Amino acid sequence: MEKGTLYLVATPIGNLEDITLRALNTLKEVDIILAEDTRKTLKLLNHFEISKKLISFYRHNEGVKIDYVLSLLNDGKNLAVVSDAGTPGISDPGEDLVRACIENNIKIVPIPGACAFIQGLIVSGFDTTRFVFEGFLPMNKRGRKEKLSTLQNEERTMIFYEAPHKLKYTLADMIEYFGGDRRIVLARELTKIHEEYLRMTLKEALEYYEENDIKGEFVVLVEGNSIDEKEKISDESIEDLMKKYIAEGLDKKDAMKRVAKDKGVSKSEVYKHLL
Numbered sequence: 650m651e652k653g654t655l656y657l658v659a660t661p662i663g664n665l666e667d668i669t670l671r672a673l674n675t676l677k678e679v680d681i682i683l684a685e686d687t688r689k690t691l692k693l694l695n696h697f698e699i700s701k702k703l704i705s706f707y708r709h710n711e712g713v714k715i716d717y718v719l720s721l722l723n724d725g726k727n728l729a730v731v732s733d734a735g736t737p738g739i740s741d742p743g744e745d746l747v748r749a750c751i752e753n754n755i756k757i758v759p760i761p762g763a764c765a766f767i768q769g770l771i772v773s774g775f776d777t778t779r780f781v782f783e784g785f786l787p788m789n790k791r792g793r794k795e796k797l798s799t800l801q802n803e804e805r806t807m808i809f810y811e812a813p814h815k816l817k818y819t820l821a822d823m824i825e826y827f828g829g830d831r832r833i834v835l836a837r838e839l840t841k842i843h844e845e846y847l848r849m850t851l852k853e854a855l856e857y858y859e860e861n862d863i864k865g866e867f868v869v870l871v872e873g874n875s876i877d878e879k880e881k882i883s884d885e886s887i888e889d890l891m892k893k894y895i896a897e898g899l900d901k902k903d904a905m906k907r908v909a910k911d912k913g914v915s916k917s918e919v920y921k922h923l924l
């Protein structure tokens with residue numbers, strides 16, 4: 650028996666008009682849709698008058714459902730994977746299933762469409778020729794800091810996803826590693842009624858969110874570390890850098906850590922120098 654095909658179907662990230670004809674036809678034609686949240690997908694299907702069998706397929710059951718999904722595909726069923734919004738497999742379920750299909754010689758077809766980080770990137774005004782997508786930072790503070798420290802000298806545009814209630818903490822952590830003057834863009838509520846782009850420095854963004862409510866969904870874009878900035882750092886004295894980071898709001902200990910990183914020396918060397 651011929652095996653079925655797995656379609657990875659992108660759905661809108663807000664505006665329901667952002668779905669392609671091919672996506673709609675695929676959703677109509679497959680046997681079953683694997684949905685991250687069946688209630689959300691049902692609303693989308695109802696809007697386009699599509700009636701189809703749905704199976705719940707989300708991050709925490711992706712592992713246990715894979716064998717069942719593979720058995721359906723091996724039985725010749727064509728399946729579509731959709732997430733709550735945007736492109737499946739991008740900070741959303743799908744990645745493990747794709748690997749399992751490759752191992753089992755099952756055909757996979759992407760059906761292109763909306764993806765929040767691409768939309769944020771193209772309006773950012775930052776370099777779009779070289780960029781890194783980092784998705785969500787780790788949940789725990791230590792993991793976040795470790796990740797940000799590896800990105801400190803990243804020259805490419807950096808793109809992050811973030812939940813609104815964590816945005817303030819993320820901005821504060823970023824200041825520690827990228828400096829308060831680094832330019833960012835907060836792409837908020839893309840394709841929705843309250844869509845807006847906040848173009849500011851990290852320090853300005855943190856100040857803004859200390860005074861304003863944080864609502865909606867965000868893509869956080871951070872301009873890469875420019876060569877000029879790196880040269881400036883290597884020319885600046887340890888004392889000047891300490892003053893700068895303390896003025897940006899870091900305490901003495903964190904400022905020393907930051908200077909040590911900038912200069913590529915140990916914290917104790919910075920400490921000795923300051924003495």
Ligand code: SAM
Binds near residue numbers: 741765
């Ligand atoms: N698979 C999705 C995609 O293709 O973009 C991403 C899913 S991820 C679980 C959700 C995150 O994407 C949100 O926390 C936010 O950072 C970003 N996001 C999704 N929709 C957005 C929108 N309309 N505006 C801004 N950011 C959005």
